[in-house]
Amino acid sequence: MSKSPNLLIPALGGTAIVLGAAYGLSQRGHGADQIEILEGRVAQVEAQASTARQKAETQAARAAELELQIADVQAAATKRAAMPASLTTTAPEPDGGFGLGRAALPEEIAAWDVDVLPDGRGLPEGTGNAFDGEEVFAQKCASCHGDFAEGVDNWPVLAGGFDTLGDKDPVKTVGSYWPHLSTVWDYVHRSMPFGEAGTLTPDETYAIVAYILYSNDLIDDEFELTHENLGTFEMYNRDGFVIDDRSDAEYTEWRADPCMENCKDTVEVTMRSVFLVETPAEGGTESTMNNATADGLPSFTAEGPSFIPAAIPKVEQEESSTDQTEATPAVQQADDGDDTSQLVVAGEKVFRKCKACHQIGEGAKNRSGPQLNAVFGRVMGSVDGFKYSDAFKAAQEEGRVWDDPAMAEFLARPKGFMKGTKMAFPGLKKEADIKAVAAYIKTFGE
Amino acid sequence: MDEMFKPSRRAFLKGSAAVAAGSVAGAAAAQNADPLITELQDWASYTGVGVDETPYGMPIEYESHVVRRNVEWLTASPISSINFTPIHALDGTITPQGCAFERHHSGAIELRKEDYRLMINGLVDKPLVFSYADIERFPRENHVYFCECAANTGMEWAGAQLNGVQFTHGMIHNMEYTGVPLRALLKEAGADISSDKWVYVEGADASSNGRSIPMEKALDDVLVAFKANGEALRMEHGYPVRLVVPGWEGNMWVKWLRRIEVVDRAVESREETSKYTDVLEDGTARKWTWVMDAKSVITSPSPQQPITHGKGPLVISGLAWSGHGQITRVDVSKDGGITWETARLGKQGDIKALTRFYVDMMWDGAPMLLQSRAMDETGYSQPTKEQLREKRGENSVYHNNCIQTWYVNAEGIAENVEVS
Secondary structure, three states: OOOHHHHHHHHHHHHHHHHHHHHHHHOOOOOHHHHHHHHHHHHHHHHHHHHHHHHHHHHHHHHHHHHHHHHHHHHHHHHHHHOOOOOOOOOOOOOOOOOOOEEOOHHHHHHHOOOOOOOOOOOOOOEEOHHHHHHHHHHHOHHHHOOOOOOOOOOOOOOOOOOOOOOOOOOOOOOOOOOOHHHHHHHHHHHOOOOOOOOOOHHHHHHHHHHHHHHOOOOOOOOOEEOOOHHHOOOOOOOOEEEOOHHHHHHHHHOOOOOOOOOOOOEOEEEEOOEEEEOOOOOOOEEEEOOOOOOOOOOEEOOEEOOOOOOOOOOOOOOHHHHHHHHOOOOOOOOOOOHHHHHHHHHHHHHHHHHOOOOOOOOOOOOOOOOOOOOOOOEOOOOOOOOOOHHHHHHHHHOOEOOHHHHHHHHHOHHHHOOOOOOOOOOOOOHHHHHHHHHHHHOOOO | OOHHHHHHHHHHHHHHHHHHHHHHHOOOOOOOOOHHHHOOOHHHHOOOOOOOOOOOOOOOHHHOOOOOEOOHHHOOEOOEEEOEOOHHHOOOOOOOHHHOOOEEOOOOOOOOHHHOEEEEEEOEOOOEEEEHHHHOOOOOEEEEEEEEOOOOOHHHOOOOOEOOHHHHHOOEEEEEEEEEEHHHHHHHOOEOOOOOOEEEEEEOOOOOOEEEEEHHHHHHOOEEEEEEOOEEOOHHHOOOOEEEOOOEOHHHOOOOEEEEEEEOOOOOOHHHHHHOOEEOOOOOEEEOOOEOOOEEEEEEOEOOEOOOOOOEEEEEEEEEEOOOOOEEEEEEEOEOOOOOEEOEEOOOOOOOOOEEEEEEEEEOOOOEEEEEEEEEOOOOEOOOHHHHHHHHOOOOOOOOOOOOEEEEOOOOOEEEEEEO
16 A cells, blocks of 8 residues: 555656646747746746656655565564563463562461461460459550449440341440350451550450459359360351342342433432531541531432522622631630740640540530549649559659659650550650640640 | 531632632623732742651642541540541542541551561461561552441431541542562462462461452452652552452451461451441341442532532543453433433542542532442442442441432532432
8 A cells, every 4th residue: 555656646747737738838839038938937947847757756766665664564563462471471480489478487477477267276275264364454455445434435335236237326345246256356456455465365355255244144153164165166156147238139130231311300408418527727527516407409400400509699708817726626715926825726636636635625524534633733643533553552642742853754655654554545656746735735724 | 697508618618719810800891900910929038948857758738638538426535436538639649648548456566677577387288487578579550449347338328427528438438559479478488379268367466357358359460569659668558568449348348468368268357247248128137248338429529619609611530440340431420310410520430439420610609419339340330329228228238339419509518418
C-alpha cells in the first residue's frame, strides 16, 4: 500500500495540463514576439514541472522510508504479543529457594508459637478455677471489663447477652457469641491485659478464663479448667456460625444487569443523618445529634424533584473569629488575649486523649481511670472508690502529692514514672501538650 | 439559622461570595480589574523558601484540614481505635500515606528494621527466621491495591448516621505496594502447600493480631510488603513489614508481621470469631467472610464537600472498588435511583484497586439525590441498603457495601440520607 502514486499524480498531472495548454496556443499562428513569450513560458513551466517532480520524488522516498519503519514497529509488536509472558512477569521462584534466612531455633519457636487451636492443641499445662480467677480478674481485668465482666464505658462486655443475637444490637460476649473456648484462652494469654500483654502465667490465664465462664453461668466456682478439658469444653454458640455463603445467597441474584431507567416511580427521603460530623478548620471531630426529620424535603420522580425548597435566607458572613468560637465548643468564654486561657483551650483538645478513661468536671465519676477534679495538690492514689494499682497504693501510703513536676513526668512517661500503673496510655510526646493539658485540668476544682 | 446547616453553610457562604463576584460580572466581562492581577503581589516580588527548608515535605498549610479524623465515641480508647481517610478532599486513586486511615488494636509501635524478625514455622520442612535485610533480597513485585476495613460504612446499617463521606466510607486506602509474594517465603521454608492447609499470620505488637488465611489465597496474590507509594511503610501502617491481602478485609493485612505459621486448620482467633463475623437476622453468623464486595461512593459533592459555585458546570467525582477484581462500570443516579447514567472512568481500573469515576454535568440548581453503583468483572452490581437488609437484617457491623445517597439541596449543601 505505497503512498507514492498518490503523491505523484497531482504533481505530474498538473504539469501535463500546463504543457498541453502551451502547445494548443502555438498552433494558432501568432506573431514571433508571442512565440518568444510562449517559449519563455514553456521553459518556465518545464522548470516548475521538474521542481515538482523532484519534490514528489523526495516525498515518495520519505514515505517509503516511513512505510518500512511502520512495518518494523508492527513486526516488533507482533513478536512481543507472541511472547509467552509479558515483561511484567511475576517474581521468579527457583527450585530449592534462595537460601535466605536462618534456621529457627526450638526455643525461639517456643517463645513465639503460642497460639491455641480450637481442639486445645498449643495449650501449656496448667489449671485454674473461678474462685482464684475472681481475684486475678479484679486486679488485672476489672478496670475495663468491670468486676462482673459487664464492661466499663465502651470496653467489651464479656458476660451475658444470651438470646440477643437475633436483636438489632446483639450483645456479643464470650458467653453468648464466642464459639470456641480456645480463643478466649489464646487471646487473654497473648494480648491481655491491655497495656501489659503477654505477662499472664498459664495458671493465671486458666483462672481468668474460668472466671469469665463463671460470670456467664457456664460453670460453677468449683470447676477446674485445665489444659486437658479446655479443648472439649462446649461453648453456648458453638453451632452459631456458617461459612461465608454470599456466593449462593447474594451473588447469584446481584450478578445481573441493573436497571437503568424508570427503576422506581417515586423516591422519598426516609431518613436524614443522625449525627452531624463537622469538619472544623483544625482539631478533632465534633459530632452532634441532628434532630432534623425528612419532612420538607422533595420527593423525586423521573421528571425531577417535586419542588425546589426555598433557599434559607442568607446570613451575612461574620468575621472568622465567630467560626473559631463555634469550632471549639465548651471552651470557657475567656478573654482571647490571655495566655492561660489559650493554654486551656489547647489543653481541652489534648484532653480528648484522656477522656476515654478519665472524667472531669461537674459530676465526674471514676471510669477505667479515676476522676480528675482537683487532682493537683491531691495525694496520689487517693480518689475514693477507685481500684488503684499496687504502685499507686504505695504512693498513697507514702503520701506523695500530685504537683506540676510529678504530673509532667507522669504524663510524659506514665509507666516510667509509676512502674506498674494500670494506665495503658503511652504518654504525651510534646511538652507543649503536657503544659496545656495540665492548665486545662487545673480549671476543674472539687 | 437552622443548626444542622451550620458547618456546611459557612463553607457555602464563603464560596458563594467569591462566585458572586465572578458570576455576576461573567467570565468575559469583569467590571473591576482584579488586584491580584493588576497589583504587584509579595510572592511575585520577594523570594520564596529555599531548598532544604523541609527535607521531608508536608502539604502546604492551606491544606491542613485534609487530615485523618476519628469519631471519638465509637471506641473506648484511641489506642484501640480507627480513624478515617479524608476521601472527600482527595482525587485520583492513590492515597498518600500520611492521611491513609489507621486502625490499631494496641497502638502503633516503633519497630526498627534492625529489631525486625519474621519467623515461618509449623508444617514446614525448615522453620526459618528472616531479618529485614533478608526480605529485601527476595524478588519483589509492585501492585496497587485497596485496603478496606470490614467495618467501613458499618455505622450506616441502622440508618443514615454520620454526615460526611470521610466518616461513612473513609476506612479505606489505596497504595502501590512493593513486596515479596508470600508463596516465595512458603516455598523457601518448604511449606506443606496442599489446599487443605492454612497460613496463620501474626503481628509483633501487643495485640498480636492473628488471622488464618486459606492456602489457596496465600499462594495467589498475598504480598509481604515493605514499601508503599515508593517509600517505607509508615509506623501506623506496620513499618517495617506488613501483609497485603488483596481484595480481602483490612483486619487480615497484619501489620508489623512477625510470624507465619502453616497449620492444618483455621486457628479461629479472637479477630476471626468474636469480631470479624457477620450476625444475620436469625442470630446465626457468617464466618470467613473475607472478600470485600464491589462498592462505590460519590466523594464530591458530599456533606463535607458542598457545591459552592452555584449553577453551571459541575464535576461529580467518586471512587469504586471490588475485592473480586476489576471495576468494569459505575452508574450514577441524580434522582435517588429512578434513572441511571454510566459514569466516565478516570482510567481503566486496576484489579482490586480503587477506580476513580466522574460525571460531568450542567447543574440547574435543582435538588438531587446522588447515588453511585459499581459493577465488577464478575458482573456483580452493588446492592441497595434495602437489598442488603433483606438478605442480612440489621444486626451486622461488617461488610456494608450498600449504595450511598447524598441529598443535595438547591444551595448545593449535601447531606447523608436514606431513600425509599
